[in-house]
Amino acid sequence: RADLTAVPLLLVSAVGELGHLAVELLRRGAAPKACEAAARKLSVGVETVQHGVEGLMYLLTESSKLMISEMDFQDSIHVLGFSDELNKLLLQLYLDNRKEIRSILGELAPKLPSYHTLEWRLDVQLASRSLRQQIKPAVTLKLHLNENEDLTTQVLQTDPSTLLHLIQQLEQALGEMKTNHCRRIARNMK
Amino acid sequence: QRFRFCGDLDCPDWVLAEISVLARISSVKLKLICAQVLRELLGEAIDYEKILKLTSDAKLESGDVKAAIAVLDFILSSAAKHNVDGESLSSELQQLGLPREHATGLCRSYEEKQSSLQDSLRAGSLRLSRLDAVSWRVDYTLSSSELQEVGEPLVHLLLRVQRGERGEPEAVPMAVSAEKFRVLLAELKQAQALMKTLL
Numbered sequence: 463r464a465d466l467t468a469v470p471l472l473l474v475s476a477v478g479e480l481g482h483l484a485v486e487l488l489r490r491g492a493a494p495k496a497c498e499a500a501a502r503k504l505s506v507g508v509e510t511v512q513h514g515v516e517g518l519m520y521l522l523t524e525s526s527k528l529m530i531s532e533m534d535f536q537d538s539i540h541v542l543g544f545s546d547e548l549n550k551l552l553l554q555l556y557l558d559n560r561k562e563i564r565s566i567l568g569e570l571a572p573k574l575p576s577y578h579t580l581e582w583r584l585d586v587q588l589a590s591r592s593l594r595q596q597i598k599p600a601v602t603l604k605l606h607l608n609e610n611e612d613l614t615t616q617v618l619q620t621d622p623s624t625l626l627h628l629i630q631q632l633e634q635a636l637g638e639m640k641t642n643h644c645r646r647i648a649r650n651m652k
Numbered sequence: 653q654r655f656r657f658c659g660d661l662d663c664p665d666w667v668l669a670e671i672s673v674l675a676r677i678s679s680v681k682l683k684l685i686c687a688q689v690l691r692e693l694l695g696e697a698i699d700y701e702k703i704l705k706l707t708s709d710a711k712l713e714s715g716d717v718k719a720a721i722a723v724l725d726f727i728l729s730s731a732a733k734h735n736v737d738g739e740s741l742s743s744e745l746q747q748l749g750l751p752r753e754h755a756t757g758l759c760r761s762y763e764e765k766q767s768s769l770q771d772s773l774r775a776g777s778l779r780l781s782r783l784d785a786v787s788w789r790v791d792y793t794l795s796s797s798e799l800q801e802v803g804e805p806l807v808h809l810l811l812r813v814q815r816g817e818r819g820e821p822e823a824v825p826m827a828v829s830a831e832k833f834r835v836l837l838a839e840l841k842q843a844q845a846l847m848k849t850l851l
Contacts, residue, residue, distance in 0.1 A: 581777075581778040582778060583777055583778040588846065588850070589843075589846050591839055591843075594846075602778060602780070604778055604780075615816070617780060
């Protein structure tokens with residue numbers, strides 16, 4: 463709130479600039495050079511600009527997070543005692559950027575390692591030091607996982623019958639989606 | 653309906669959709685774009701600017717250009733993967749709605765590069781580790797703290813193993829006594845003889 467009191471001290475047109483900076487901060491992280499440039503343009507201290515931008519950013523993320531309606535947003539900022547024009551600008555800023563902010567916030571949740579790709583090869587062992595004249599097929603798998611931008615790999619080896627069992631289990635799991643129970647829940651989610 | 657170039661499976665929906673995009677490009681330009689995609693599959697850099705120029709006539713959006721490259725990439729690498737000859741590929745693509753001229757041009761480019769493509773795919777197949785280099789040294793131990801006159805040869809082996817695709821090869825040093833080394837050599841020679849019978 464203290465940060466936002468800085469906002470009306472600046473020209474109303476400057477809110478557009480600060481709003482833009484706030485959204486950029488969300489998208490990419492801090493941009494000190496951009497803040498300095500804005501501070502020079504508006505002839506105020508860099509600190510003021512930074513506080514203003516951070517305040518706006520907090521206002522936008524909290525509102526987008528809770529997906530509050532126009533009415534509620536207007537009631538909330540009314541408390542700050544800004545001019546009507548400023549309130550309208552802030553509301554517009556919120557509505558314009560809400561969707562994007564929500565998608566950025568959605569990506570911040572912690573994630574389990576996710577599937578990236580799977581390499582495989584089929585080999586047949588024909589002989590070993592201890593035993594000649596064999597026929598032993600083996601499937602070697604290299605599972606590539608994406609763990610928060612880190613690529614990790616897991617090497618696995620199996621024989622064809624275990625692989626068939628694995629495939630059967632996975633197909634059964636997929637088949638679960640078609641049961642009445644799952645369908646009912648999926649319908650209720652929509 | 654099953655297609656050989658899809659590994660005897662159904663053709664994926666997205667491929668079917670993008671084939672209609674390919675039909676909008678002239679068959680001559682398509683052959684040139686094909687050549688670019690083949691270069692990329694063979695490990696050289698793709699000239700995206702050139703492809704943009706070639707597709708400018710057909711007035712494709714940037715999304716369509718990328719989709720066209722993706723579908724060509726799929727068709728060519730999948731056909732090579734399943735060892736499909738040019739004729740069969742051409743007829744299957746025509747069944748999917750690609751005009752005859754386009755299909756013929758595409759398949760001619762494919763046939764030229766088919767074996768290089770397959771070699772490149774073979775080289776890129778999963779390998780857990782790779783022997784990079786072997787170096788050796790034979791020493792003669794004169795004496796030790798345990799025994800004054802030892803008088804035995806000793807082999808030092810240094811294997812450089814490449815684990816994974818990136819990074820420096822790992823050095824695996826080992827010292828092998830004369831008898832152990834004889835056993836090692838005999839076993840490896842037997843394995844080599846077995847490999848020769850398969851070649």
